[in-house]
Amino acid sequence: MPRRTAPIVSVGARLQAILEAFTETSPLLTLSELSRRTGLPLTTTHRLVGELLTGGLLERDELGRYRVGLRMWEIGSLAPRGLGLRASALPFLGDLFDATRNHVQLAVREGTEVVYLERISARDAVHVVSRVGGRLPLHATAVGLVLLAHAEHEVREQALAAPLRRFTERTLGTAAQLRRALADVRRDGYAVCNGAVELVSLSVAAPVRDQEDNVVAALSVVVPAKGANPRALIPVVRAAARGISRALGAPSGLRLPVAARHETHVLPEHG
Amino acid sequence: MPRRTAPIVSVGARLQAILEAFTETSPLLTLSELSRRTGLPLTTTHRLVGELLTGGLLERDELGRYRVGLRMWEIGSLAPRGLGLRASALPFLGDLFDATRNHVQLAVREGTEVVYLERISARDAVHVVSRVGGRLPLHATAVGLVLLAHAEHEVREQALAAPLRRFTERTLGTAAQLRRALADVRRDGYAVCNGAVELVSLSVAAPVRDQEDNVVAALSVVVPAKGANPRALIPVVRAAARGISRALGAPSGLRLPVAARHETHVLPEHG
């Protein structure tokens, strides 16, 4: 399958370019902005946007600017890796939140990045940069380490080969460090990141598995780094993650390290 | 603008037909299923689906079936009427949930239907048919009545003209009944539906307003109909709805009916 040399030819690619033009920081765009961002001629943009509009994938606000439509949100909500996972996980996230009263997050891997599916936060919780629907690189977050540690070999090598963006002086900076961290995560069944994105916050993450025992998501708690005791958080995070895994039909319990068995009961199943 | 006679011509419409083929009950589709559902020739479906795949709007599972992709979910999460609203509302939904320990829902209107944006539920709460991302007709739910009561004249007439599907014997069945209910909602500033979707459940809803004082969403609590006292719920639901409105920049408080003023303090702003 040889690589095409032409810039953008198919209608499908053009339509997708238009949809991709919307971002978190610019959710409202005029026609000419869309035309500029996509590089498509104004007339073409006009016609394509018109089609998306009649389908409800885009909407216009009262000033005539375009925005992502509710229909888009609805269809997106059918993504099995989105709301499906979320629905199974939500009760356990709630339990974990009640137990910790700090940010509780659910995330999946997409390429070499983390995508956040859900977060529950207290009003006074420590600041976090990520957002539901937002992305962060895999190497800088606890959920990212968990997801990368259990990703296919090829993905792992790809992430290790890429330059590792440093957010703080505590962000993992070299491939060797990252490789060791991943080995630790696989051995221990959890990941801890202390100040890797922002110095003020520390997070603890554990893997969520599906029927085939694949790691499909990761769960984390984010607490203020100052005075935090990660060792106390590890059991509850792992228990919640295992609860979700069980709800997804994972072959639970059996593959627990012996020393961790008793943790199963830390978080009551029903109460 | 004369009506086109041709069935489906534009690529855009075809692509959207493919996306629309996915539903809550069938989120995994094979190529031929997609072809049958959309009415597109198999070859055409194959090519278009391929484009959506490279863009990440669709994904394939390990058996080769197609599903809505995470990219779709991400872009959908940029819809201002989706996650934007949700983010503003979530803390207030949480407060309301803590206060009532029953289903708490946030919904918007799309055409003549309700679309549910968010729900917080206790594990033992009464059964509800709707789902996050799901739809119900406007006339059968408390949120629907609120949204319809404040919709533009044209939308209201359209909803009144359509046949009213009856879920139970308590569902509003005639346009006259509905018209009176809407007038009540406008006068009182809330709506109550007792067993209109399922006999076992009762819901209380109130409107959420934006900067321009438009009703952009509705908030509701769903409780078991048996032994419920709606009058006790009305103040807390209205207070939470007003809290969200204020967070959205609505000209708050000023337009409250005099008798309701004191309710403002029922739900503490910060606690």
Added chain:
DNA sequence: AGCCGGTCTTCCGTTGAACGGAAGAGGAGG
């Protein structure tokens, strides 16, 4: 084994839908 029903995929000649330049309508600012 061989056959049949279903799946999915590749190939390729035809054709009409998509394209985008041109022109004009509207609107804000000077």
Added chain:
DNA sequence: CCTCCTCTTCCGTTCAACGGAAGACCGGCT
């Protein structure tokens, strides 16, 4: 008034999209 920006409509050209045909692949049935 003119200028500069926006958005929208029109329409002749052309090339991407189309979809039939053919074949690969995978069960299940006899």
